[in-house]
Amino acid sequence: MDTIIQLKNVSFAYETEEEEKTLAVKNVDLEVRRGEFLAVVGHNGSGKSTLAKLFNAIHLPTEGQVLVEGMDTADEANVYDVRRRVGMVFQNPDNQIVATIVEDDVAFGPENLGVPAAEIRERVDDALRAVGMYEYRLYEPHKLSGGQKQRVAVAGIIAMRTDCVIFDESTAMIDPKGRREVLETVRKLNRELGITVIFITHFMEEAALADRVVVMDGGSVAAEGTPAEVFADTALLRRTGLELPPAAQLAAALRENGVALDGDTLTPETCADALFRAAQKAGVV
Amino acid sequence: MAVLEVRALSHSYGAKTQLQVRAVNNVSLRVEAGELLGVIGHTGSGKSTLIQHFNGLLTPSAGEVLLDGENIFKDKQTTHAARFRVGLCFQYPEYQLFEETVYKDIAFGPRNMKLADDEIDRRVRKAAQFVGLPDALLNKSPFDLSGGEKRRAAIAGVMAMEPEILVLDEPTAGLDPKGRDTILNLVENYRKETGSTVILVSHSMEDIARLATKALVMNRGEAALFGTVDEVFSQGEKLVSMGLDVPAVTRIFLSLHARGVPVRTDVYTTEQATAEYLRLLGKGARV
Numbered sequence: 001m002d003t004i005i006q007l008k009n010v011s012f013a014y015e016t017e018e019e020e021k022t023l024a025v026k027n028v029d030l031e032v033r034r035g036e037f038l039a040v041v042g043h044n045g046s047g048k049s050t051l052a053k054l055f056n057a058i059h060l061p062t063e064g065q066v067l068v069e070g071m072d073t074a075d076e077a078n079v080y081d082v083r084r085r086v087g088m089v090f091q092n093p094d095n096q097i098v099a100t101i102v103e104d105d106v107a108f109g110p111e112n113l114g115v116p117a118a119e120i121r122e123r124v125d126d127a128l129r130a131v132g133m134y135e136y137r138l139y140e141p142h143k144l145s146g147g148q149k150q151r152v153a154v155a156g157i158i159a160m161r162t163d164c165v166i167f168d169e170s171t172a173m174i175d176p177k178g179r180r181e182v183l184e185t186v187r188k189l190n191r192e193l194g195i196t197v198i199f200i201t202h203f204m205e206e207a208a209l210a211d212r213v214v215v216m217d218g219g220s221v222a223a224e225g226t227p228a229e230v231f232a233d234t235a236l237l238r239r240t241g242l243e244l245p246p247a248a249q250l251a252a253a254l255r256e257n258g259v260a261l262d263g264d265t266l267t268p269e270t271c272a273d274a275l276f277r278a279a280q281k282a283g284v285v
Numbered sequence: 286m287a288v289l290e291v292r293a294l295s296h297s298y299g300a301k302t303q304l305q306v307r308a309v310n311n312v313s314l315r316v317e318a319g320e321l322l323g324v325i326g327h328t329g330s331g332k333s334t335l336i337q338h339f340n341g342l343l344t345p346s347a348g349e350v351l352l353d354g355e356n357i358f359k360d361k362q363t364t365h366a367a368r369f370r371v372g373l374c375f376q377y378p379e380y381q382l383f384e385e386t387v388y389k390d391i392a393f394g395p396r397n398m399k400l401a402d403d404e405i406d407r408r409v410r411k412a413a414q415f416v417g418l419p420d421a422l423l424n425k426s427p428f429d430l431s432g433g434e435k436r437r438a439a440i441a442g443v444m445a446m447e448p449e450i451l452v453l454d455e456p457t458a459g460l461d462p463k464g465r466d467t468i469l470n471l472v473e474n475y476r477k478e479t480g481s482t483v484i485l486v487s488h489s490m491e492d493i494a495r496l497a498t499k500a501l502v503m504n505r506g507e508a509a510l511f512g513t514v515d516e517v518f519s520q521g522e523k524l525v526s527m528g529l530d531v532p533a534v535t536r537i538f539l540s541l542h543a544r545g546v547p548v549r550t551d552v553y554t555t556e557q558a559t560a561e562y563l564r565l566l567g568k569g570a571r572v
Contacts, residue, residue: 043461044432091459145328172459175328175488176530202461205533241463246491246533246555253559259566268533272540275562282566285546 004164004196005032005055005086010064012050024050026219027064032164032198037190039207039227040200042216043241051216052168052200056086069163084113087157091169093149102144102152103128103137109160127159130193131185147178151185158189164196165189172202183209204231205245208266215240227266247271286354287315288482289339289371289450294348296334308334310506311348316450316484316499321476323497323514324486325529331506332486336452339484340371352449369398372448376455378439382427387418387438390427394446412445416471433464437471444475451475452484457492469496490532494518494553502529519551534558
């Protein structure tokens, strides 16, 4: 799998009035692989949102280098191309919709790219179908739920034919039903269209669905690996102020009580499967 | 006697117009003093409309709200008094911070109650202490605080009114696991130490399961379920059918049960689920 975004020894400091610079991101080396679903977790202030904004040139590194498809984000001549390849969905669904009709909002990106009108029509329709919002194309955005608004924002990005979408806590402000809708949409785009996903979240059950998880702590990468690897390290979770996904908490409690569970137990589905197998083995089903 | 009683309350937005929407429909409930009522429901289920009646911000289209047995809409004075007796903390309350200093912001409520300066000072410091904001932060601008601190300052502002009932609408929305636990613990400590009644609106069934004594499930403007946490959460299938997010352990046990494993499905905490699974295996829980 080739690399779509590469961070080489990246540090970032916010400019403050007192001139004392605190590093929000410190010496991060990280590769984002094309087509992967990468989750980034960490407590508030761990640097994960700052990191997200370094991926598509919203922030430029104070030190080190960010390369998107080999293009240095610090080179102003590249910013346009970088943003076209890497889009971002923000936290607040009400802060990122610009038009008064859903399909106009989705068309905003491709219009800015100078895409011909007939192709815009096609891209907007495709994008709205991909996120399951085609029937809502003529709605006013303010009449949609939080989850629907976030899906419109996603459509706006994929209509620009971006290769990679960053979700900066895009599920934090919406209800569980909306979260499920957004997450299902994201997984579908990742699987079916091969779009690279960088998913920044506080919800461990969402991170459990990723291909790979990066744990941020104090501005640095504290760990990275598959969800199974990361969530197996309880000392790491405690140290970084994180917790196990709820299903894994149950599995851990059962293992502590001497129940042998095999395989993955990170999601309710896989945990239920493991409990079912264990019950069969014990001859109680 | 119930500290809060709601009798057959209905509320319509845009009444007498073509766009009339019935947001709350014939809801009745009783909350005893010192209880923690958890309110669950989708966006648009009527939760927020309902709680805005508890302190008289909204006037019901039909029905009554009683505080200590007295209808708060009986006259203007009683409605006005309800504003201070029931403290309402909205979603993302940190967006409502506006004063020059954290101290002044927390003092805003008590000052509106026309209390004496020394009483205001006592309340501000006590509330700040409750939410874990050190004295050094009180003279800072609220905008210099971190996200979690802002949230706690806003909650302190409501606590400083020392309401009999504290209503918190999604107090943990958008927080990380640690921030969420901090807020929930301080709410629980506040309730235990002051004996106040707390009403907690949350999307997290796990949080409600952990803290609440009673639970209300709102669905399409109606009180779909109301009772003790046990009574409500034991109806996992019904909750799922309303499209609500039941705790992960409940989902796991519903799935096992559907596959013919003889387990109870009325489990909603990790402890209960562990005990029930060990019972199934004939092991007996050590927890």
